[in-house]
Amino acid sequence: KAGVTQTPRYLIKTRGQQVTLSCSPISGHRSVSWYQQTPGQGLQFLFEYFSETQRNKGNFPGRFSGRQFSNSRSEMNVSTLELGDSALYLCASSVRTGGGDGYTFGSGTRLTVV
Amino acid sequence: GESVGLHLPTLSVQEGDNSIINCAYSNSASDYFIWYKQESGKGPQFIIDIRSNMDKRQGQRVTVLLNKTVKHLSLQIAATQPGDSAVYFCAETRWEKLTFGTGTRLTIIP
Numbered sequence: 001k002a003g004v005t006q007t008p009r010y011l012i013k014t015r016g017q018q019v020t021l022s023c024s025p026i027s028g029h030r031s032v033s034w035y036q037q038t039p040g041q042g043l044q045f046l047f048e049y050f051s052e053t054q055r056n057k058g059n060f061p062g063r064f065s066g067r068q069f070s071n072s073r074s075e076m077n078v079s080t081l082e083l084g085d086s087a088l089y090l091c092a093s094s095v096r097t098g099g100g101d102g103y104t105f106g107s108g109t110r111l112t113v114v
Numbered sequence: 115g116e117s118v119g120l121h122l123p124t125l126s127v128q129e130g131d132n133s134i135i136n137c138a139y140s141n142s143a144s145d146y147f148i149w150y151k152q153e154s155g156k157g158p159q160f161i162i163d164i165r166s167n168m169d170k171r172q173g174q175r176v177t178v179l180l181n182k183t184v185k186h187l188s189l190q191i192a193a194t195q196p197g198d199s200a201v202y203f204c205a206e207t208r209w210e211k212l213t214f215g216t217g218t219r220l221t222i223i224p
Contacts, residue, residue, distance in 0.1 A: 100146055
């Protein structure tokens with residue numbers, strides 16, 4: 001069965017711009033979580049959506065937002081990009097919410113802000 | 115504050131030897147732990163998990179040990195192969211989400 005699909009794989013944006021990343025979870029998975037991965041901070045939790053509702057949120061500024069659609073696909077938006085937003089953004093899906101049955105990750109979107 | 119950490123950031127192992135990667139956690143309320151493997155250019159890949167009511171769980175060439183007394187988790191990889199080269203993360207379920215450690219880079223020496 002198809003895994004978690006993230007698009008695009010690579011993205012280069014300029015400071016001040018905004019960006020939207022997309023994630024299609026595994027069929028049947030209703031939970032989608034987003035993580036930011038950087039060399040200095042590791043994997044940091046952004047938020048989780050389950051059945052179109054945000055269930056949990058990490059410690060990121062309001063410039064980071066997301067949403068989930070009725071087909072469980074999710075998008076993540078970052079507005080007013082800063083150089084420090086350069087990172088690998090990972091999406092993970094699971095059947096249940098809360099991380100209690102593990103996540104399946106996509107390959108990520110590599111965002112570079114210049 | 116609470117954290118999930120790893121004892122060593124890097125580990126080099128001879129091909130064919132066994133590898134042991136360690137992880138310390140601080141939240142005694144965590145009830146589910148996972149080891150992930152991340153290869154270059156890819157997302158983390160599930161290796162093995164264990165729940166807090168268990169001490170040990172085995173998979174194919176991998177074993178996870180959980181010591182709740184000292185809040186310690188370890189991943190053992192038997193007969194390490196070149197394909198095992200990657201960064202390994204432990205993760206725990208805490209506050210309704212998975213929280214990841216900083217990772218250990220495993221390098222296989224031929």
